[in-house]
Amino acid sequence: xxxxxxxxxxxxxxxxxAAAGYSFFLLQRIESNADYAQENQLPLVLAQNRNAxxxxxxxxxxxxxxxxxxxxxxxxxxxxxHVLARSFTLDNNAxxxxxxxxxxxxxxxxxxxxEQIRRSETLAQTKTEGISAAQLDKQALEAYQSAMHLxxxxxxxxxxxxxxxxxxxxxxxxxxxxxxxxAWIVILILPVAIAIGALFVVxxxxxxxxxxxxxxxxxxxxxxxxxxxxxxxxxxxxSTIFDAIQAYGRVSRDLLKTNTILHTLSEEDxxxxxxxxxxxxxxxAEAFNTSVERGDDLAIVMVDLDHFKSINDRYGHQAGxxxxxxxxxxxxxxxxxxxxxxxxxxGEEFALVLPACSLEEAFFVAEAIRTSISGLxxxxxxxxxxxxxxxxxxxxxxxxxxxxxxxxxENADKALYRAKHSGRNNVKATAGHDxxxxxxx
Numbered sequence: 001x002x003x004x005x006x007x008x009x010x011x012x013x014x015x016x017x018a019a020a021g022y023s024f025f026l027l028q029r030i031e032s033n034a035d036y037a038q039e040n041q042l043p044l045v046l047a048q049n050r051n052a053x054x055x056x057x058x059x060x061x062x063x064x065x066x067x068x069x070x071x072x073x074x075x076x077x078x079x080x081x082h083v084l085a086r087s088f089t090l091d092n093n094a095x096x097x098x099x100x101x102x103x104x105x106x107x108x109x110x111x112x113x114x115e116q117i118r119r120s121e122t123l124a125q126t127k128t129e130g131i132s133a134a135q136l137d138k139q140a141l142e143a144y145q146s147a148m149h150l151x152x153x154x155x156x157x158x159x160x161x162x163x164x165x166x167x168x169x170x171x172x173x174x175x176x177x178x179x180x181x182x183a184w185i186v187i188l189i190l191p192v193a194i195a196i197g198a199l200f201v202v203x204x205x206x207x208x209x210x211x212x213x214x215x216x217x218x219x220x221x222x223x224x225x226x227x228x229x230x231x232x233x234x235x236x237x238x239s240t241i242f243d244a245i246q247a248y249g250r251v252s253r254d255l256l257k258t259n260t261i262l263h264t265l266s267e268e269d270x271x272x273x274x275x276x277x278x279x280x281x282x283x284x285a286e287a288f289n290t291s292v293e294r295g296d297d298l299a300i301v302m303v304d305l306d307h308f309k310s311i312n313d314r315y316g317h318q319a320g321x322x323x324x325x326x327x328x329x330x331x332x333x334x335x336x337x338x339x340x341x342x343x344x345x346x347g348e349e350f351a352l353v354l355p356a357c358s359l360e361e362a363f364f365v366a367e368a369i370r371t372s373i374s375g376l377x378x379x380x381x382x383x384x385x386x387x388x389x390x391x392x393x394x395x396x397x398x399x400x401x402x403x404x405x406x407x408x409x410e411n412a413d414k415a416l417y418r419a420k421h422s423g424r425n426n427v428k429a430t431a432g433h434d435x436x437x438x439x440x441x
Contacts, residue, residue: 019186030241031240034244035240037244051093057084058085058100058103059151061080061084062144063148065078065111074114075111081104085103088100103151106144107147113140275341276343277345279343280353284300287355288404297396297398298353298357298396299359299361300353300395300408301393302345302350302392302393303351303369303373304420305349306390306425308323308348311388315386319381327348328342330372331350331369334369339354363394374389390425391420391428392415393428395409395429395430414430
C-alpha cells in the first residue's frame with residue numbers, strides 16, 4: 001500500500017511537471033507569436049496605413065491637376081506629385097512604387113495637355129500640331145481617369161493586404177487557443193478541488209481573453225472593429241499579444257476610414273459636392289438596364305451654363321466657382337421631390353438622370369431649372385452682380401430606339417447643341433433621329 005501510495009504520488013508529480021512544462025511551452029509559443037506580430041506584421045500594417053494616407057493625398061493632387069486652370073498652380077501640383085511619388089521608392093514595394101510613378105506620369109500628361117490647349121488659345125488657332133483643343137481636352141480627361149483608376153487599384157491592394165495579415169494573425173491565435181484548451185481539459189480531469197481552482201483561473205484569465213481576441217479579430221475581418229476594452233490578462237505572454245491585437249485594431253479602423261475617404265473622392269465632385277462624371281455614367285447605365293427590364297421610360301437632362309468662360313475671365317475663378325455651386329443648388333432644389341441622380345458632368349456642364357420619367361415631364365423639369373438659374377443673383381467683386389442663363393437638352397428612352405445608355409446620352413447632347421445654337425437660355429428636346437419634339441412649356 002505504501003509503495004502504491006508512493007507510486008501514485010510520483011505519478012502525480014510527473015503528471016504535474018509534464019502538464020506544467022507543456023503549458024509553459026504553449027505560453028512561450030503565444031509570446032513568440034506576439035513578438036513576431038509586433039516585430040514583423042504590425043510594422044507592415046503601419047506602413048500600409050501610411051501608404052494609404054499618401055495615396056489619398058496623391059488622389060487629391062490628381063484631381064487638383066485636372067481641375068486647375070493656372071500654370072503656377074499646375075507647376076506646384078506637379079512638383080508635389082513628383083515628390084510624393086518619389087517617397088514611395090523608399091518602401092520595399094517595387095510594384096506599388098511603379099504604379100505611383102505611373103500616376104505621376106499621368107499628372108504630367110494632364111498638365112502638358114492643358115498647356116497645349118492654352119497655347120492654341122493664345123495663338124487664336126483651332127488646332128495645335130494637328131490636334132484640336134477638344135481632342136487635347138479628351139486626352140487630358142483620359143489621363144485623369146487612368147490616374148484615378150490606378151489610385152483605386154492601389155487602395156484595393158492595400159485593403160486586401162491588410163485583410164490577409166488579419167487572417168494570418170487570427171489563424172495563429174486560433175490554433176494556439178485550441179491547443180491550450182485541449183491541454184487544460186486533460187489537466188483538470190484530476191482532483192476536483194484542484195480542477196475547480198484551475199478551471200476558474202483558466203476560464204477567466206486564459207480561455208475567455210483568447211475567445212475575446214478571436215472574436216475581435218473576426219470583427220476586424222468583417223470591418224466591424226470597434227473600440228473594445230479588453231480585460232487585461234494576468235499572464236505577461238497574453239498581455240503582449242493582446243496589446244498587439246489592440247494596436248492592430250486601431251490601425252485597421254484608420255485604414256478603413258482612409259479607404260472610405262478615397263472611395264468618396266473617386267465618386268464625388270470636390271467643388272459642388274454632386275456626383276462626378278464617372279459616378280453619373282455608372283448610374284445612367286444602371287438606370288438604363290432597369291428601364292429596359294421594367295419597360296419604364298427614362299429621361300436625361302443636360303445643362304450647360306451660357307457664356308461661363310466670360311464669367312471666369314471678367315470676375316475671376318472664385319466667382320465662377322460660386323456660380324457653379326449656385327447652379328448645383330438649383331438642380332438639387334428642383335429635383336428634391338423626385339428620384340433623380342444629379343452630377344457635374346464636366347466644367348460648366350451638368351447632367352440629370354430621371355428614372356420612370358417621360359419626355360414631357362423631363363421637359364418641364366428642365367424648364368424649371370432654366371427659370372431658376374436665370375433668376376440667380378451671384379455677388380461679385382466691387383459690388384457687382386452676376387446673372388446667368390443656361391441651355392438645356394432633354395431626351396428619353398421612348399423618344400427613339402436606343403441600344404445603350406451612351407446613345408440616349410448622345411441624344412440629349414444633340415438637344416443641348418440645338419439649344420445652344422437657338423439663342424441659348426432655352427430648352428430643346430430631340431427624338432431618336434435628332435427631330436425636335438413639339439412640346440410647349
